[in-house]
Amino acid sequence: MADCIFCKIIAGQIPAAMLLETDRVVSFLDINPVNPGHALIVPRRHVATLLELNQDELHVAIYAARRVAAAVTEEVGSPAFNLLQNNGRCAGQLIDHVHFHVIPRNPDDGFSLGWRQLQYEEGELKAMQEAIRARL
Ligand code: 5GP
Numbered sequence: 001m002a003d004c005i006f007c008k009i010i011a012g013q014i015p016a017a018m019l020l021e022t023d024r025v026v027s028f029l030d031i032n033p034v035n036p037g038h039a040l041i042v043p044r045r046h047v048a049t050l051l052e053l054n055q056d057e058l059h060v061a062i063y064a065a066r067r068v069a070a071a072v073t074e075e076v077g078s079p080a081f082n083l084l085q086n087n088g089r090c091a092g093q094l095i096d097h098v099h100f101h102v103i104p105r106n107p108d109d110g111f112s113l114g115w116r117q118l119q120y121e122e123g124e125l126k127a128m129q130e131a132i133r134a135r136l
């Protein structure tokens, strides 16, 4: 994709702090990290979201994410990390080339995902379960 920043990084047209390059996937440091060591794992093939990756591509990407997460947390001395993956603008995706974030986490590091916890009304949970199961 001509106007994709991540495709340009993969093609070597713009610089990035590369961590890992294989025939299927690359990983480099996020330019504006949540915490130092924040890394991105990016399949070489340009697709926008997770839904367009096939099983093999996903396997390669998630295994690379595991490798990178182990190296990053070891290097920065973090006891924890988040593996995040945004799909679509309202989910926070800014770059439309599928990628995974590995974010090393430390106690009291000032970052919060702002997780909320809604409640289902009576019967809603079961109806949701059945509706989704019917689509699988
Ligand atoms: P998204 O919001 O799409 O899940 O995440 C995109 C990420 O890409 C952001 O965390 C942002 O900092 C990072 N990013 C955007 N442009 C560049 C760039 O040119 N180089 C690098 N290394 N990271 C970038």
Ligand code: ZN
Binding pocket: 001, 004, 005, 006, 007, 008, 045, 046, 047, 096, 097
């Ligand atoms: Zn791309």
